[in-house]
Amino acid sequence: MEKSRVLTVFGTASLRVAPDIAEIQVGVVTEDTSLEQALQENSSKMNQVINSLLQLGIPEEDIRTTTFRIQPMYDYVDGQQVFRGYQVTNMVSVRISDITQVGLIVDTAVRNGANQISDLNFMLSNPNEIYRAALSEALLDATANAMTLTNTMQVNMDPIPIRVDELPQSVSPEPRMYSMAEVTSGTPIQPGEIVVEANIEAKFQYGSDY
Template sequence: MKFLAPAASLLLLAVATAPAAADDEPGRIRVIGRASQEIAPDFASVEIGVESRGATPAAALDAASQAAKGIVATAKAMGVAEADIGTSSITLQPRTKNVRLPDGTMGERDDGYTAGNRVRVRLAEMGKLGELMRRTLESGANRIEGISFGLRDPASADAAVQVAAVKDAKAQAERIAEATGVKLGTVLSIESPPRAESPRPMPYGLAMKAAAPRGRTAVPVEAGTIETSAEVDAVFAIGR
């Protein structure tokens, strides 16, 4: 886990927008503390599914269900816990096709049914993500959607970066007090609105490598890092 110190330009902006001793707040130092951190994700989540056609609703749904069983079986065979495998959606809808009617006009005619079954798999061993997708396609899947990366305990990451933001605010206040020849007093208030950013893959992230069996092409996957940030508005008294 690595905390990123705020850039000097951000520090100057914070001081400029929040004066050390505002006219309406005599005897106070107000600063904006900021911090961010980058963490490697500890799980990957992917939605794998199948879409099948059938002449009847039952035929379409049975075909999709059979393929979904193959997805689940493949995930379990690769060591994924049952708690990390779950159905995300099941769909069934009639199909139609355009046909030319006897009078020469175009119309629609029933053309069987389409059924879908999607399974959400959460994988702790992210190096196996590419292999998982490749193997489920061989077991009957024909849909891969919604690949994402996350943390199993995001609250812990948020708390750590918030603490770092408070420490940054105090360090700024101490520098301002020293520069102006005053003594920093106690903290009067701290406002901490949630400012955590949404997790997103970074271009300089971690490359996930999975060994593929001979004759198959590995699916390249990069997990990247998850970046979170926090901001606090802190007011300190000027001591005597």
């Protein structure tokens, strides 16, 4: 009986999918010489922003605070540090399950007092499911590569691999990040597509016994 040999091949697969969710950072920054006044104004505006988003149907659990910061501000006059007042920053992350509402959500937040929008990020709600589909296709690709090689060598191959290793996965291109100027300027926002790629290394046995 001929001793079997091992063939190592690589498989890859890429799936292009449209993003179906988005996240955006919305916030209010206030300044005043009185800390109490800066806090009160910030709280009032932020509550108005959050309530307006809730009225659009965004679930409360999809709005979460990401930053709350109080810091003193100073100017430098003739080399001297001069106290200018306090700055209060309150930022929330908003998860948007209907990406067709992104423009409406941004406009609503700004109309109700938001003056900071840091990023708009389009993503996938089911990245693991998409990756597993790509992983399955990557294994088929590796098997096809192995069969091509063994057919060329005119030897038989066991179609069931003796080992399969996942290689680092990638999502390319990364979802585009939008600045506040872009999302409030009326420029059409295109979510584009996300490419989910899976790569594997597989080992197959081959020889005259298969």
